[in-house]
Amino acid sequence: MSTVAAGELLATQELSAYYGSRQAVADVTIAFRRKAVTALIGPSGCGKTTLLRCLNRIHEINFDARVQGSVLLDGQDIYGGDMDPMAIRRRIGMVFQRPNPFPTLSILDNAIACAPKGLNRRGKLEAAERALRSAALWDEVKDKLKTSPLRLSGGQQQRLCIARAVAAQPEVLLMDEPTASLDPIATAVIEELMSSLCKEFTIVAVTHNMQQAARVSSVTAFMLADETGIGRLIEADDTGKLFTKPSDRRTEDYISGRFG
Amino acid sequence: MAQSASRNRNLARRRIIGGLGVGVALTCAVIGAVCLLIILGYVIVQGAGAINRDFLTQLPHPVGVPGGGVGNGILGTFIILGLATAMAVPIGLLTGIYLSLFGRGPIPEGLRFLSDVLSGVPSIAIGLFAYAVLVAPLRHFSAFSASFAFMMLMLPLLVRTSEQAIRSVPQTVREGALALGMSNFRATVQIVIPTAMPAIITALLLAIARVIGETAPLLFTAFGSQFWETNPNKPMAVLALQVFTYAISPYPNWQAQAWGGALLLIGAVFVLSLGARLMLRRAMRGLEA
Amino acid sequence: MTAEPRFRRVARFVSPADRGFAAVVYAGSILFALLIVGLFVELVLGSWPSIVKFGPAFIFSSSWDPITSKFGALPMIFGTVMTSLIAIVLAAFIGIMAAVFLADFAPRWLGQPLSFLIELLAAVPSVVYGLWGLFVLAPFMRTTLGPALQHVLGWTPLFSGPIYGVGLLTGGIILALMIVPTVTAISRDVIVAIPRDLREASMALGSTKWETAMRVVLPAARVGIFGACVLALGRALGETIAVTMVIGNRPEISSSLFAPSYTLASVIANEFTEATTSIYTSALIELGLILFLVSMVVNALARLMIWSVRGSERV
Numbered sequence A: 001m002s003t004v005a006a007g008e009l010l011a012t013q014e015l016s017a018y019y020g021s022r023q024a025v026a027d028v029t030i031a032f033r034r035k036a037v038t039a040l041i042g043p044s045g046c047g048k049t050t051l052l053r054c055l056n057r058i059h060e061i062n063f064d065a066r067v068q069g070s071v072l073l074d075g076q077d078i079y080g081g082d083m084d085p086m087a088i089r090r091r092i093g094m095v096f097q098r099p100n101p102f103p104t105l106s107i108l109d110n111a112i113a114c115a116p117k118g119l120n121r122r123g124k125l126e127a128a129e130r131a132l133r134s135a136a137l138w139d140e141v142k143d144k145l146k147t148s149p150l151r152l153s154g155g156q157q158q159r160l161c162i163a164r165a166v167a168a169q170p171e172v173l174l175m176d177e178p179t180a181s182l183d184p185i186a187t188a189v190i191e192e193l194m195s196s197l198c199k200e201f202t203i204v205a206v207t208h209n210m211q212q213a214a215r216v217s218s219v220t221a222f223m224l225a226d227e228t229g230i231g232r233l234i235e236a237d238d239t240g241k242l243f244t245k246p247s248d249r250r251t252e253d254y255i256s257g258r259f260g
Numbered sequence B: 001m002a003q004s005a006s007r008n009r010n011l012a013r014r015r016i017i018g019g020l021g022v023g024v025a026l027t028c029a030v031i032g033a034v035c036l037l038i039i040l041g042y043v044i045v046q047g048a049g050a051i052n053r054d055f056l057t058q059l060p061h062p063v064g065v066p067g068g069g070v071g072n073g074i075l076g077t078f079i080i081l082g083l084a085t086a087m088a089v090p091i092g093l094l095t096g097i098y099l100s101l102f103g104r105g106p107i108p109e110g111l112r113f114l115s116d117v118l119s120g121v122p123s124i125a126i127g128l129f130a131y132a133v134l135v136a137p138l139r140h141f142s143a144f145s146a147s148f149a150f151m152m153l154m155l156p157l158l159v160r161t162s163e164q165a166i167r168s169v170p171q172t173v174r175e176g177a178l179a180l181g182m183s184n185f186r187a188t189v190q191i192v193i194p195t196a197m198p199a200i201i202t203a204l205l206l207a208i209a210r211v212i213g214e215t216a217p218l219l220f221t222a223f224g225s226q227f228w229e230t231n232p233n234k235p236m237a238v239l240a241l242q243v244f245t246y247a248i249s250p251y252p253n254w255q256a257q258a259w260g261g262a263l264l265l266i267g268a269v270f271v272l273s274l275g276a277r278l279m280l281r282r283a284m285r286g287l288e289a
Numbered sequence C: 001m002t003a004e005p006r007f008r009r010v011a012r013f014v015s016p017a018d019r020g021f022a023a024v025v026y027a028g029s030i031l032f033a034l035l036i037v038g039l040f041v042e043l044v045l046g047s048w049p050s051i052v053k054f055g056p057a058f059i060f061s062s063s064w065d066p067i068t069s070k071f072g073a074l075p076m077i078f079g080t081v082m083t084s085l086i087a088i089v090l091a092a093f094i095g096i097m098a099a100v101f102l103a104d105f106a107p108r109w110l111g112q113p114l115s116f117l118i119e120l121l122a123a124v125p126s127v128v129y130g131l132w133g134l135f136v137l138a139p140f141m142r143t144t145l146g147p148a149l150q151h152v153l154g155w156t157p158l159f160s161g162p163i164y165g166v167g168l169l170t171g172g173i174i175l176a177l178m179i180v181p182t183v184t185a186i187s188r189d190v191i192v193a194i195p196r197d198l199r200e201a202s203m204a205l206g207s208t209k210w211e212t213a214m215r216v217v218l219p220a221a222r223v224g225i226f227g228a229c230v231l232a233l234g235r236a237l238g239e240t241i242a243v244t245m246v247i248g249n250r251p252e253i254s255s256s257l258f259a260p261s262y263t264l265a266s267v268i269a270n271e272f273t274e275a276t277t278s279i280y281t282s283a284l285i286e287l288g289l290i291l292f293l294v295s296m297v298v299n300a301l302a303r304l305m306i307w308s309v310r311g312s313e314r315v
């Protein structure tokens, strides 16, 4: 198991997460490699989403949610008393399992929903174009920027959400099974996008699809719920190594399809 | 053989009873619809004759002088409804936001209970309240006190619907906004409420439809007026009140005008209900997508 | 290893904008709560002189005489209860039957327009019902319906005596018309919500569709339907203007349904602006307080029953 590597952009230390009195994740310590894709894999219900949501403090908007331990962003604990969760969320963007464009905003306004304020029309358009280009969506929507995002296909909507997150110029991008609700072609587009985005961003992506993890990630972390249903990190390693020579018996069982 | 014959007869009898029963049920449903058509028919036939330009634009004439209209009552209705809406929407929306964001626990439950209680309070009791807080202390009737009563009548529907509308905006949309680093304030005002807007407007239209023909609380709040009154601090004419006073008056001319006023009220209510229906359809479509 | 788990309780509204937002939201909600509490407090304060002077006898005394300042609510309570009972008996039968038809038997092309018309009936303003009752129903009662009823049932005290046109029965019928939509709409929703398999089980046992509706569906829906009726009853109890126009406005208790009467709400509507003494005003406000309390109890009851079948969804 890898320990906290000094100098990484994002890392957790003995991170535990609770919903009320129910513990969902226990004692996760992991550092995410800078400007690379780290895949979080594991059977469903093992706490991948919960862990991911702790990384940008979106976990805490759940009623009665609690966190223990720390998450370090550039060496600073984002749960520190003087940290502003909104500022943190601007530095750590998120893409959700199901595309969630803002239904009442146009495609253009979605793309720049949190771009800096005070831009004039040209500035807005430029910001939107930049974001949409980096999400490989510009060519498909440039003629209908003023229309509703709900008319787009699922894959396009998801790329719009990626554009929206990228427009905030974050340092980290969290993705929670970004292709789970998409067809294979849209999935391929998003996977390609992830490979190109990781040149700029540190990406943590949840997937329950091992092939996907193997395709897009350079590091893979495997999580598993113990007998009491509490999710734990079993091991994290270079993707190639984890899938060929896992060091833990349970990882081997999982990747060879013995459960989950 | 004998047994199966009797079973067949029995079945036939049960079928007939069933048919009769459905007939009775159908009749009951039709009675409801026919009653509406009869009332509507009377109001249209009697009211259409009374409606003309003067009726819509003139002041009431004194007893015995033919002609005149309910122009000041129509104006008063708009003023009082406008003020009531201006007060009810912020309070209702804020309470709805509160209930949808902080919805669990004894305090929100208590607030919901109070809101349900209010929705069952007879309008005349609400009129007494408006009288007690805004008329008695100032020692004069006023349009504003009527708006206050209308606001109370509109609030329960607005509170409940805006809570439900805001709740029915998918949690993922709110999370999407928060994940971008928006404040709860911005996420609610800029993203969530616009998504819930069609449903909220539906509720507002229904609330206005509910109070536009409301008469009881007006008797001792707006009180009525013979003039073109636009000052909310003064007694004011209101269409529904005019319909009532004219209806129970002994003068045929006034009674005819009561039918005209009733037609206007029904027209307004139906237009509002129809608008609410269309809005609701839009709201449903927005949430499906 | 830390021994004590270090829990972080997280404030969700931390930024200045959010603090301000939360403050405004709280303020609006508190104002809303204050308005409702204030309504109750003002009614109690306003009726206090009357409560002190007449005590519980107010409810049981049947003299209502402004000149001698003797006030008793019994005739109005009687009139309110009678008109509402007439209304709910009529409306429950028609409304429930209509709901059964709309939920289980109506083809789409018929069911939808019928539902729509019945729901529009709920939107017609009360003063329009009153107008129609005064000029159409009351004369019809005097010349046609009343004499016919008297011809058949005149031997009972309920249908004896002179027929004025206005009176308890006319008031009850107008109220019935006004609450039929409530009964129908809610009952239909409750019936539609009854699980399919219940119906199918009954049909599989060889019942006809009608038998299924009467013996299986209605009993299963009875709590919700009863709730709908109680809710409608609450509306009838507090209805003012329409009843005021056709009740006859006479504070007397009579055994005949044709006799003029008075209701709590209509006394207030008729006499409040003319009340000259403060005790008179106070007595009228106490009538309003009674009305408030009664409709609160009735509504709470109804909502409890409807929730218990519909889950948390509110009516």
Ligand SMILES: Nc1ncnc2c1ncn2[C@@H]1O[C@H](COP(=O)(O)OP(=O)(O)O)[C@@H](O)[C@H]1O
Pocket (backbone or CB within 6 Å): A019, A022, A024, A042, A043, A044, A045, A046, A047, A048, A049, A050, A051, A062, A229, A231
């Ligand atoms: N909002 C919640 N309230 C309570 N428990 C939750 C909530 N969300 C998730 N859980 C629990 O936390 C555990 C982990 O869930 P999750 O993080 O969604 O797993 P995964 O994403 O790996 O499928 C599950 O056992 C689930 O039941």
Ligand SMILES: [Mg+2]
Pocket (backbone or CB within 6 Å): A048, A049
């Ligand atoms: Mg998940």
